[in-house]
Amino acid sequence: MGLAINVEKTRITNFERGFCFLGHGFLDNAIFPVDTQEPKLKHETEKQPKGNQRKKKTTHQDNVTILSQALVAETNSEAISEDSDDDNTLLQHNIWNQEMAAIYLIEQGTSIYKDHLRFIIHVNEKPKLEIPIREVEQIMIFGNIQLSTPVINACLKEQIAVLFLNQSGQYHGHLSSEESTNIDNHLAQLERRNDYVFQLNVSKAIVFGKLVNSKQLLAKFNRKRKITVIEKAIFGINQDIASLELVDNLDSLRGYEGITAARYFPAFGQLITNTNFEFSLRNRQPPTDPINSLLSFGYTLLFNNVMSFIVAEGLSPYIGNFHYGEKQKPYLAFDLMEEFRSIIVDSLVLNIINHSLLKPTDFEIIPSTGGVYLHQSARRIFLKQFETRMNEEVSHPDLQSQVTYRHAIQLQVRRYKRCLLSGVPYEAFLRNT
Numbered sequence: 001m002g003l004a005i006n007v008e009k010t011r012i013t014n015f016e017r018g019f020c021f022l023g024h025g026f027l028d029n030a031i032f033p034v035d036t037q038e039p040k041l042k043h044e045t046e047k048q049p050k051g052n053q054r055k056k057k058t059t060h061q062d063n064v065t066i067l068s069q070a071l072v073a074e075t076n077s078e079a080i081s082e083d084s085d086d087d088n089t090l091l092q093h094n095i096w097n098q099e100m101a102a103i104y105l106i107e108q109g110t111s112i113y114k115d116h117l118r119f120i121i122h123v124n125e126k127p128k129l130e131i132p133i134r135e136v137e138q139i140m141i142f143g144n145i146q147l148s149t150p151v152i153n154a155c156l157k158e159q160i161a162v163l164f165l166n167q168s169g170q171y172h173g174h175l176s177s178e179e180s181t182n183i184d185n186h187l188a189q190l191e192r193r194n195d196y197v198f199q200l201n202v203s204k205a206i207v208f209g210k211l212v213n214s215k216q217l218l219a220k221f222n223r224k225r226k227i228t229v230i231e232k233a234i235f236g237i238n239q240d241i242a243s244l245e246l247v248d249n250l251d252s253l254r255g256y257e258g259i260t261a262a263r264y265f266p267a268f269g270q271l272i273t274n275t276n277f278e279f280s281l282r283n284r285q286p287p288t289d290p291i292n293s294l295l296s297f298g299y300t301l302l303f304n305n306v307m308s309f310i311v312a313e314g315l316s317p318y319i320g321n322f323h324y325g326e327k328q329k330p331y332l333a334f335d336l337m338e339e340f341r342s343i344i345v346d347s348l349v350l351n352i353i354n355h356s357l358l359k360p361t362d363f364e365i366i367p368s369t370g371g372v373y374l375h376q377s378a379r380r381i382f383l384k385q386f387e388t389r390m391n392e393e394v395s396h397p398d399l400q401s402q403v404t405y406r407h408a409i410q411l412q413v414r415r416y417k418r419c420l421l422s423g424v425p426y427e428a429f430l431r432n433t
Contacts, residue, residue: 008401018134101391101406102138102305103131104383105145106376108167112139114150136160137406138308140301143167161308171303171330174311182314188420189319189332200253202335202419202426203322204244207257209339209428211241214264216431217342221271221350233267236260250322268346273354286371290363291349293372294382298345299337301386305406306340307333309413315420336412343431344405348389357381395432 013019019026103121105112110123119136121129133154138161141147147162155162155175162175192198215237222230240260247253261282269279272291279291287293310317310332320331322338352358362378365371374382393402398411412429419426 008399101136102140102387103136104140104142106142106167106379106383108144109146111146111148112151113148114154119151119154133158133160138163138305140165140304159312161311163304163308165300165304171300171307174307176311185314185417185421186316186319189316192321192420193319199321200248200250202416203250203253204247205426205428206322206335206338207253208241208244209430210257210341211237211244211260212428213339213431214260214342214346215241217347218264218267218271221347225271227270229270230267233263236263253322264342268350271350271354274356276356276360277353286366286369287373288370289372290358290360291353293363293374294349294352294358295345297374297379297382298349298386299341301383302337302340302345303330303333305390305409306337306413309410310336312410313413313417315413315417332416336409336416339412339428339430340405340409344389348385352382352385357385396429397427 015026103119105121107123110121112119112121114120114133115130117133119131119133121131136158139155141162141164143166152162152175154160156177159177164172164174166172215234218230218234218237222234237260240256240263243256244253247256265282266280269291272279277290279289282295283289283292284296287296307317307330310330315332317330317333318328320333320335323329323331323334325331358374358378358381362375362381363372364375366373390406391404393404394408396403396408396411398415403411408429415424416426418424
């Protein structure tokens with residue numbers, strides 16, 4: 001009949017994980033009615049943060065499932081008081097709410113343990129936060145955070161990505177199960193590592209995506225302002241994009257990427273309308289001004305998301321194509337995050353600064369390095385805004401329905417995997433303006 005399965009609405013599950021069917025929830029031996037109007041958790045208030053005021057379709061990809069909400073509504077006997085607003089229920093500095101697929105644990109001394117089907121997050125004498133395990137895709141650990149053995153086992157079983165970072169967000173390592181390791185994929189990556197044509201073609205697609213998306217961001221924000229410096233940068237980047245067709249080696253390709261960056265970042269600085277902030281040059285390790293600090297932190301969060309999907313797809317993050325170096329680093333994650341830098345992080349930083357969500361006093365200088373970093377309290381604001389951006393929906397050519405940015409990253413990792421194993425040419429994700 002010419003019918004096809006809708007991947008967005010189809011999955012294989014079991015009674016242990018639970019599922020919804022015909023208005024009822026099924027979990028183990030329990031059957032209970034489910035409110036299809038998406039019931040709220042007991043600790044959720046009517047007032048929502050502005051960043052979360054958006055319409056959202058209820059699909060399998062949604063971070064919050066009707067089933068898990070119903071379960072928590074029935075079983076959560078230690079719900080946080082309804083008198084507290086949504087911001088105060090997030091354990092001060094640890095970040096998670098119903099719109100998020102990731103938990104950010106940044107308050108030092110936090111403990112996370114498991115109670116049946118939930119993660120329990122606890123800091124000293126503060127109220128506990130209970131999160132259904134099935135709602136979590138990632139846990140990011142910043143510094144001195146304690147995970148119980150049952151939590152680690154649950155993350156391994158459910159293939160929840162756990163990334164370990166220092167307090168500034170620098171990547172240290174990740175937790176992965178044997179199910180997320182595929183030797184055949186790794187061998188294919190090693191074989192392709194010696195295939196110069198493969199490396200060049202993939203790298204050209206990545207750089208093409210990065211350049212096009214960078215140009216699109218400048219054009220979008222300059223559409224009404226018509227700043228001459230930005231128009232010149234766009235013209236130059238267009239020339240760089242056209243020149244990629246003639247590039248026949250990786251060194252030249254890296255050169256064009258560097259030339260475009262030299263055009264892009266000064267023009268990016270011209271888009272900042274908040275007079276309390278300035279930006280003219282990209283610097284890092286350490287970042288020496290607030291804008292560079294936000295860009296670096298945003299890129300770190302983006303990297304962690306790309307990294308977790310690479311591991312989940314059974315690929316080695318250490319075998320890349322465009323980035324390289326003597327030390328062993330996750331070069332594939334560096335490769336595949338390039339096309340998302342401007343559309344996720346750079347545009348987010350512009351919106352946060354231009355809408356005055358952060359102030360100069362939200363940053364501090366570390367005397368030992370001269371680096372500029374967000375205060376821990378202000379970092380919470382950035383993390384919530386980042387998660388809001390990751391949950392925004394965009395079009396992706398691989399699916400008819402819209403997807404979140406987080407899902408778009410996953411689809412790009414799968415595109416790379418198809419390219420690696422099946423020889424299908426890799427195409428970068430291009431954001432339509």
